[in-house]
Amino acid sequence: MSQTVDRALSILPLLAEGPADLGRVAERLGVHKSTALRLLRTLHEHGLVYRQSDQRYRLGARLFALAQEAMENLDIREIAHPHLVRLNEQCGHTVHLAVHEENEVLYIDKVDSRYPVRMYSRIGKPVAITVAAVAKLLLADLPEPERRALAERLDYPLYTPRSTPNADAFLKELATVREQGWATDLGGHEESINCVAAPIRGADGRVVAAMSVSAPNVVVTAEELLALLPLVRRTADAISGEYSGRTPVKDPTV
Amino acid sequence: MSQTVDRALSILPLLAEGPADLGRVAERLGVHKSTALRLLRTLHEHGLVYRQSDQRYRLGARLFALAQEAMENLDIREIAHPHLVRLNEQCGHTVHLAVHEENEVLYIDKVDSRYPVRMYSRIGKPVAITVAAVAKLLLADLPEPERRALAERLDYPLYTPRSTPNADAFLKELATVREQGWATDLGGHEESINCVAAPIRGADGRVVAAMSVSAPNVVVTAEELLALLPLVRRTADAISGEYSGRTPVKDPTV
DNA sequence: TCGGCCGTTGCAATATGCGCAACGGCCATT
DNA sequence: AATGGCCGTTGCGCATATTGCAACGGCCGA
Known part of the structure; x- marks a missing residue:
């Protein structure tokens, strides 16, 4: 329903397949690189995405914590x-x-x-x-x-x-x-x-x-x-x- | 960096505390109910949020799957x-x-x-x-x-x-x-x-x-x-x- | 040293998400 | 049984946040 959020969330399963660099993410999303960058940054701020030393992105730590908390509930x-x-x-x-x-x-x-x-x-x-x-x-x-x-x-x-x-x-x-x-x-x-x-x-x-x-x-x-x-x-x-x-x-x- | 995504993602830790209804989510986010509703719907479509039988929202199943995949990577x-x-x-x-x-x-x-x-x-x-x-x-x-x-x-x-x-x-x-x-x-x-x-x-x-x-x-x-x-x-x-x-x-x- | 690739930034156009107000169903109360 | 209030939902117009572009700069390999 919300395009921006929809795109951002689509990144998560994409990264679940394995680490990806900015270009690949933008390509898979079908958006401009700058757009993908902004989305990734927001995800990063929330800890859902982690940027490893080779600059590629992968799923982040908070995801574990959230899943664990969800489980305990x-x-x-x-x-x-x-x-x-x-x-x-x-x-x-x-x-x-x-x-x-x-x-x-x-x-x-x-x-x-x-x-x-x-x-x-x-x-x-x-x-x-x-x-x-x-x-x-x-x-x-x-x-x-x-x-x-x-x-x-x-x-x-x-x-x-x-x-x-x-x-x-x-x-x-x-x-x-x-x-x-x-x-x-x-x-x-x-x-x-x-x-x-x-x-x-x-x-x-x-x-x-x-x-x-x-x-x-x-x-x-x-x-x-x-x-x-x-x-x-x-x-x-x-x-x-x-x-x-x-x-x-x-x-x-x- | 992206307001909409930022708000949407802020819902997750909020729900991690326990199930919440629409009103509470909107209040905690500081946005109008209709806004919170749209965000929750988007999260829901991606399986990150689940709507239980009493209409309240809680963290959803895909979160587990994502965390597991992240782990295996x-x-x-x-x-x-x-x-x-x-x-x-x-x-x-x-x-x-x-x-x-x-x-x-x-x-x-x-x-x-x-x-x-x-x-x-x-x-x-x-x-x-x-x-x-x-x-x-x-x-x-x-x-x-x-x-x-x-x-x-x-x-x-x-x-x-x-x-x-x-x-x-x-x-x-x-x-x-x-x-x-x-x-x-x-x-x-x-x-x-x-x-x-x-x-x-x-x-x-x-x-x-x-x-x-x-x-x-x-x-x-x-x-x-x-x-x-x-x-x-x-x-x-x-x-x-x-x-x-x-x-x-x-x-x-x- | 140079060329190309990739990530990053500022900007202007507009698509997009926002709050509002009104609706309708449900529950509890009288 | 009727009524009031609460909560979720919808359509809409406005304004803002998001988008894609183009240009920059750093890095690596040739």
Whole structure:
């Protein structure tokens, strides 16, 4: 809506690809060098952009700090974290926590597997929305029309032969997930990795987050992983209870 | 330099304090509501700001993704990480990696202690610049005038009785650190936590990063921790060698 | 030493963002 | 159930902030 700000903000993802000099930034933005310079200067003053010794620009430190603060404001994460750790101690596998936001599903917390073989994922990274078990849970809870609209808008990359192929299949899967109250991803993203996931609900019953346990099938078979489902669901329910205020937490001064 | 962008970016730290509604944002910015609305909309389109169900705004998801990408682009981090892990395996304590940027020192990597007692720190968080061992190393390497100017500009919070009390003491400490090529923080930030740190240098010999080992004195005494210094320095030197290209890395195709 | 490249600055034209005022929906109060 | 007030939203005209240009200067390589 605001051209100037729009251009300035477009610089950030551009620099996320790697450091760039003034000329490249101006070119990619489609503006004059002097314009790009002024925008970069403003970003710099706010610490979002850093000018390294070779004069090229890259993303700056304040971005980290902001992201961290944003993270800490997500109270669901704070509440869930100890539960995730406990679950990880019990089963040993990688545990993820994810939320839905603006047509994306992203991991907001993670406890790494205690097995040497770990899966690749990052906090803050958007998940493969059409196949991830946590994504299914979060999207399955959307109102019908939104769910349909979103499903039609998505791409359905075939990460593996078991990936969700198209919108119809996805909507059908979401219906199932919605019914049963849990979800899986059996090799839909990475051939050898399986996940089981359960929803975390707020006081009004709506799904506010989802958590999953993931493991490569060289460590446990899909069946063994599914056997963990009750444990995962109990953990998710415990978090739901605490989040919605049903379960009295340690400090009753509030 | 650019008024519009400046205003827009000022919204981010404001929202980092916690969710705020339109009125509050406009008030804090000192602009008309309609102006704040347009800025927020632009930020929203770029995913930097999210509008939650109660209509209030908070920091958005793309911020995480950007910060993560920025992080991955820091090649020093990539090179150092395996060394940090190895050091952690050898000594068991928390290992940090930090860089200096724009008057701040911040952690860019961390390997958690394997002891149950962990210290509180976050990747991306600015460190206590006047007391942290890694900060001393990074600032000690600045050119004299800059070092002095920075030291005078800083605040010297007394986290503990052993915290650096003022600019003079700090500069004296930096001189010592510069001479000896390593640094400690013995209870200067948290009464019961000690750190030893060593510098990582680029090809030109300048300090580009610093790493530290931290442990609470309920686990090891300060003396025992200091005994790890040679190991820490060897690790830092190994990273320096690889970073500056002196040490041939695994893939010689470049 | 010279030439070209890249970042930087001042300026004039105008596109762009600004504040205003009025609208409309929502919630709480009577 | 009706009403008042609050908050977010919109269209508009004016003025200002932003833009692109052209010229400068420093740096590096030829």
